[in-house]
Amino acid sequence: MDIRFLLLFYILPPTSIETCPDAVCQNGNKIIRFPFRIQQSQLQPKSCGYPGFDVSCSNHGQIRLKVPYSEGEFSIQGIDYTSQQLWINDPKNCLPIRILSLNLNGSPFSGVYYRDFSFFNCSSQYLKYRYIPIPCLSDSNHTVFATPSRSVFRHLSSVCSFIRTVRVPVQQPYYEHVLTSDLSDDLRLSWNSPPCGMCESRGGRCGFRTNSTGDIGCAYFPSQGISRAVRYAISTCAGVLATLGLIGLMYYIGGKCGRAQTVVRPEPEPAMLSGLDGLTIESYPKQVVGEADEGTCPICLSEYRPKETLKTIPACLHSFHSHCIDAWLHLNASCPLCRTSPPNSLT
Ligand SMILES: *[C@@H]1O[C@H](CO)[C@@H](O)[C@H](O)[C@H]1NC(C)=O
Ligand SMILES: *[C@@H]1O[C@H](CO)[C@@H](O)[C@H](O)[C@H]1NC(C)=O
Ligand SMILES: *[C@@H]1O[C@H](CO)[C@@H](O)[C@H](O)[C@H]1NC(C)=O
Numbered sequence: 001m002d003i004r005f006l007l008l009f010y011i012l013p014p015t016s017i018e019t020c021p022d023a024v025c026q027n028g029n030k031i032i033r034f035p036f037r038i039q040q041s042q043l044q045p046k047s048c049g050y051p052g053f054d055v056s057c058s059n060h061g062q063i064r065l066k067v068p069y070s071e072g073e074f075s076i077q078g079i080d081y082t083s084q085q086l087w088i089n090d091p092k093n094c095l096p097i098r099i100l101s102l103n104l105n106g107s108p109f110s111g112v113y114y115r116d117f118s119f120f121n122c123s124s125q126y127l128k129y130r131y132i133p134i135p136c137l138s139d140s141n142h143t144v145f146a147t148p149s150r151s152v153f154r155h156l157s158s159v160c161s162f163i164r165t166v167r168v169p170v171q172q173p174y175y176e177h178v179l180t181s182d183l184s185d186d187l188r189l190s191w192n193s194p195p196c197g198m199c200e201s202r203g204g205r206c207g208f209r210t211n212s213t214g215d216i217g218c219a220y221f222p223s224q225g226i227s228r229a230v231r232y233a234i235s236t237c238a239g240v241l242a243t244l245g246l247i248g249l250m251y252y253i254g255g256k257c258g259r260a261q262t263v264v265r266p267e268p269e270p271a272m273l274s275g276l277d278g279l280t281i282e283s284y285p286k287q288v289v290g291e292a293d294e295g296t297c298p299i300c301l302s303e304y305r306p307k308e309t310l311k312t313i314p315a316c317l318h319s320f321h322s323h324c325i326d327a328w329l330h331l332n333a334s335c336p337l338c339r340t341s342p343p344n345s346l347t
Helices: 095-100 150-159 197-201 228-244 246-253 278-283 322-331
Strands: 005-009 022-025 054-057 063-066 073-080 085-089 109-111 113-122 143-147 161-170 187-191 205-208 216-219 286-288 309-312 319-321
Antiparallel strands (some): 109 187, 113 161
16 A cells, blocks of 8 residues: 555543544645544544545645535645634646636635635737736637736726636735736635634644544643643654654654644745835835826726826836835735836845
8 A cells, every 4th residue: 555644643542532643644744633634544534534624645745635516636735723724725736727616615614815806818918918817727829817806807808708706715805906816826714613723722632522423522631840832742752753763753853743733834925925115115216297198007007197106116117106006015025017026125
């Protein structure tokens, strides 16, 4: 049998809940435990996972999740056991095509923040210089865009063929300044049941109660003198060393053992969250629109009028209404037109 996962350690058996080992996929680094379980694993039998939370391991150590009414599998990018959230993406790197057929019915998961995106299929070539396209859905003659913006919707409706509007479980609530998106950022989901977040946040372990029908319990480890978390880390690390010897030692050295009792968080999404600082934004050159100047601001789609202030991104020389680009750059460190990352002129 092809064993594609490793068992990290055994929980010291508390009497009240099912005793289940934590696991990671081989070559992976995310800990899988209740309510999730690796379905190929004999040491994480059915009673070690909650219905709907079965995952599998890919050859490359990714965790894969199947959602009942969506074709194919998703890759799990991160799990936060405390806040009961997970981040998923497409293992084939074309998340938008998965979003077009996403159906979370029948799964324990739902979005944290939703945003409607309208998809358009466009044959005009110039549009891809104006908006960010979805590369994996586009070819040399057609460009596909997804927009959360009403004004871009109106514009594209007049020149492209409308595909459909989809509710997307996005990462963050703010999308005011996004014209179009390639929708490659992880989808953020959460689950309500089983409610293990409180137990996890106190350093406990959640699981089915033994000899019960579906009740969830929380097991704590005795703490005397030292804190529960430290004690727990020691007991789990000792478990690794005893069980897995050298492999366990490698995990320990790699800091993965210490991570076993903390929350497994997804990698931050730099493109989404890191804007420029105010001084840098302030340093970009400004100009005032003259009587003879013409053009439309690509962000707010309104015409430039005399006496309005424009701001230019030095790295690519694209100009926008000053107030529009300021708001954008606070959230994104790249040009909304060409995605050039403006070099931080102060550093
Ligand atoms: C866009 O339209 C073309 C022509 O109708 C079609 O061949 C292509 O599959 C469409 N693309 C998408 C993603 O719908
Ligand atoms: C794009 O259109 C040209 C001319 O009609 C055609 O020869 C070519 O095969 C098309 N490319 C794709 C990817 O459909
Ligand atoms: C659970 O049930 C089994 C038989 O159904 C019994 O042998 C066992 O002692 C029970 N365990 C506990 C902790 O009650």
